Amino acid sequence: MTFLVTVFSFVLPVVAGTLWIPSFLPRVKGTVADWGFRISIGVGAGLGAGSLVYFFLLSTSAGVSAVRVFLFEAVLFSSLAFLAMRYSKVKTPEASPEPDAKVFTAPRWVLWTFGVVFFSLFAGVILTEVFLTLDRPHGGWDAWAIWNLRARFLFRGGEYWKDAFSPLLGEIHPDYPLLIPGLVARGWTYLGRDAVSFPAVVAGFFTLSTIGILTSSLALLRGSFQGILAGVVLACTPIFLLHGASQYADVPFGYYMLATFALLYLARISKSRRAMSLAGFTMGLACWTKNEGVILLGALTAVYFVYSLYSSVRGQEIRRAGWFLLGALPPLLALAYLKFGLAPPSDMTNEFNLAAVLKRIVEPTRYLEVGAAVVREAIFQLHLPLLAVYLLFSGISIRKGERGAVLQLWASLLLIFASYFFVYIITSKPLAWHLGTSLSRLMMQLFPSLLFSFFLTATTVIVQAVDRRQDPAAPESGRRGKSPKNRRGGG
Amino acid sequence: MHSAAGYRIYAGILLLVLTSVYFFLPFFRGEWDSFERRKGITVVDQMTMYEARYDEVRKYLPSHGIIGYVSDPKENNEDRLAWAFTQYSLSPLLVVDRSVNPKGLDYPIVIGNFHRAIPGDDRMRDLSFVRDFGNGVFLLRKVAK
Numbered sequence: 001m002t003f004l005v006t007v008f009s010f011v012l013p014v015v016a017g018t019l020w021i022p023s024f025l026p027r028v029k030g031t032v033a034d035w036g037f038r039i040s041i042g043v044g045a046g047l048g049a050g051s052l053v054y055f056f057l058l059s060t061s062a063g064v065s066a067v068r069v070f071l072f073e074a075v076l077f078s079s080l081a082f083l084a085m086r087y088s089k090v091k092t093p094e095a096s097p098e099p100d101a102k103v104f105t106a107p108r109w110v111l112w113t114f115g116v117v118f119f120s121l122f123a124g125v126i127l128t129e130v131f132l133t134l135d136r137p138h139g140g141w142d143a144w145a146i147w148n149l150r151a152r153f154l155f156r157g158g159e160y161w162k163d164a165f166s167p168l169l170g171e172i173h174p175d176y177p178l179l180i181p182g183l184v185a186r187g188w189t190y191l192g193r194d195a196v197s198f199p200a201v202v203a204g205f206f207t208l209s210t211i212g213i214l215t216s217s218l219a220l221l222r223g224s225f226q227g228i229l230a231g232v233v234l235a236c237t238p239i240f241l242l243h244g245a246s247q248y249a250d251v252p253f254g255y256y257m258l259a260t261f262a263l264l265y266l267a268r269i270s271k272s273r274r275a276m277s278l279a280g281f282t283m284g285l286a287c288w289t290k291n292e293g294v295i296l297l298g299a300l301t302a303v304y305f306v307y308s309l310y311s312s313v314r315g316q317e318i319r320r321a322g323w324f325l326l327g328a329l330p331p332l333l334a335l336a337y338l339k340f341g342l343a344p345p346s347d348m349t350n351e352f353n354l355a356a357v358l359k360r361i362v363e364p365t366r367y368l369e370v371g372a373a374v375v376r377e378a379i380f381q382l383h384l385p386l387l388a389v390y391l392l393f394s395g396i397s398i399r400k401g402e403r404g405a406v407l408q409l410w411a412s413l414l415l416i417f418a419s420y421f422f423v424y425i426i427t428s429k430p431l432a433w434h435l436g437t438s439l440s441r442l443m444m445q446l447f448p449s450l451l452f453s454f455f456l457t458a459t460t461v462i463v464q465a466v467d468r469r470q471d472p473a474a475p476e477s478g479r480r481g482k483s484p485k486n487r488r489g490g491g
Numbered sequence: 492m493h494s495a496a497g498y499r500i501y502a503g504i505l506l507l508v509l510t511s512v513y514f515f516l517p518f519f520r521g522e523w524d525s526f527e528r529r530k531g532i533t534v535v536d537q538m539t540m541y542e543a544r545y546d547e548v549r550k551y552l553p554s555h556g557i558i559g560y561v562s563d564p565k566e567n568n569e570d571r572l573a574w575a576f577t578q579y580s581l582s583p584l585l586v587v588d589r590s591v592n593p594k595g596l597d598y599p600i601v602i603g604n605f606h607r608a609i610p611g612d613d614r615m616r617d618l619s620f621v622r623d624f625g626n627g628v629f630l631l632r633k634v635a636k
Contacts, residue, residue, distance in 0.1 A: 121515065135522075138539070152583065157555065163585055168587050229508070232508055236511035236512055383511075383514060386507065386511070387507075389506065390504075393500055393502055393504075393506065459500070
């Protein structure tokens with residue numbers, strides 16, 4: 001029974017999310033990559049919306065019952081799904097500019113072989129997540145001490161749910177955003193009890209969907225082979241799987257960051273306002289997941305501002321930014337209510353002392369300590385030297401029309417990384433302890449987006465739909481056309 | 492793709508994929524072995540055991556509000572771990588550690604969570620025992636002055 005209700009509680013937001021997505025995307029092609037992208041983004045959009053709805057119902061009524069949540073969600077989600085399908089235009093692939101970048105072609109059997117490897121690894125990832133969860137059903141320390149504890153307050157607290165934000169709980173950060181606690185409490189409301197398995201299922205959804213978005217978005221933008229390569233690298237990173245099963249909020253946050261970057265990229269190359277608003281929504285959900293969302297918003301704003309200064313169509317860029325903010329509005333409003341209406345000030349704000357901060361900024365040893373920790377993490381956990389070696393083999397090649405978009409992506413990531421680095425420089429907490437307890441998680445937030453940017457930048461490998469001896473110009477099914485002059489290394 | 496550039500990129504792809512799989516397989520095998528070892532043995536995780544310690548005392552506590560918390564001194568970070576376990580187990584009650592937050596001294600109902608011995612120091616000042624639930628869990632009450 002628990003299993004059935006758990007499935008049911010996921011079905012409504014996930015299906016609704018998957019139905020909403022196509023109306024926001026610039027192209028509807030019906031390929032495997034397209035469906036993968038719709039479902040992977042739909043999972044996060046739907047579950048995020050479910051968390052927001054639960055928080056809205058808690059905030060506006062005395063009690064939240066399963067029937068009430070179901071009725072509200074059924075009416076809201078199905079109406080939105082109907083509107084999305086009603087206004088979803090059947091689009092044909094747009095005429096794209098020539099890739100104007102180096103690409104490699106490979107025979108189709110190579111794609112099939114790597115496809116089998118990828119799906120075998122994906123099955124392995126699911127099993128690994130199950131084993132890790134059986135080992136620690138309540139998740140890691142932060143999972144139960146922060147995220148699931150707050151879900152318990154929301155679910156068990158009844159009319160006293162606001163106790164979750166008591167300053168007496170200062171040690172466990174009552175100001176942290178509520179996407180995960182809200183989502184877990186929502187599921188428990190459906191179940192009627194606080195089953196330990198539910199947060200683990202939520203964690204599994206986000207872990208698998210992160211691999212899904214990375215693979216499918218790159219498959220849409222650079223071809224299936226490039227997507228599979230990226231998916232294999234992420235799926236084979238043990239630290240990602242560990243953090244995924246830990247039930248922390250970092251993998252979900254990384255998921256929303258990646259979704260935002262992928263949608264912004266799509267919106268930028270297709271000039272789609274709807275994709276911009278969906279990117280805004282996922283960015284807002286990132287803010288609703290972790291406080292680091294504010295850094296993501298700041299980085300995106302700064303990069304967009306600089307880009308707009310040099311843009312020849314500044315007015316158009318500002319209008320597109322407006323669509324982005326419109327999409328971000330629902331989660332940002334919920335966050336504003338949480339921060340200014342419910343939660344006590346953050347411990348970071350309370351502990352801020354300008355003189356001490358300035359003193360730390362001029363201490364070179366702190367930079368060395370943080371730098372060394374980052375390098376260790378990059379080498380031994382994320383295996384970044386492997387990517388560097390791959391780049392030596394493949395080379396860099398970005399499509400001419402997309403260079404601005406790739407540059408924006410890297411600039412945003414770099415800004416976010418610099419902000420995280422700076423937070424460690426100025427932290428009032430013991431530096432070694434702070435690095436030891438959080439650096440791995442912060443790097444993990446960036447890793448899926450880093451892989452996305454990396455495989456957009458590396459030379460694309462595409463497959464031939466038919467034997468080139470029969471039709472040398474045939475592109476991969478569903479891909480953009482390419483001219484023989486842009487190929488390199490053809491057989 | 493038989494040119495030098497073609498072989499080079501094939502080599503790059505193979506290196507990337509095989510090395511990635513090389514990182515994954517030992518990790519997967521470790522988790523699989525751990526699962527196999529646990530099969531057939533009833534192993535309860537630390538948190539589930541901790542929650543079970545509070546099953547009885549929960550019946551004597553209010554459904555919401557604030558209670559105090561007292562424990563014996565522990566090494567390293569075990570103090571905070573024990574308090575966090577207790578807060579998680581007893582939520583939605585707010586459990587305030589008297590040794591960390593002086594506000595915890597104000598609340599009449601206090602939960603005692605002792606692992607080694609009941610401390611004889613300041614921690615127990617103004618407290619009287621109401622009931623012993625075994626496993627080091629006690630219900631205490633602040634003595635009215």
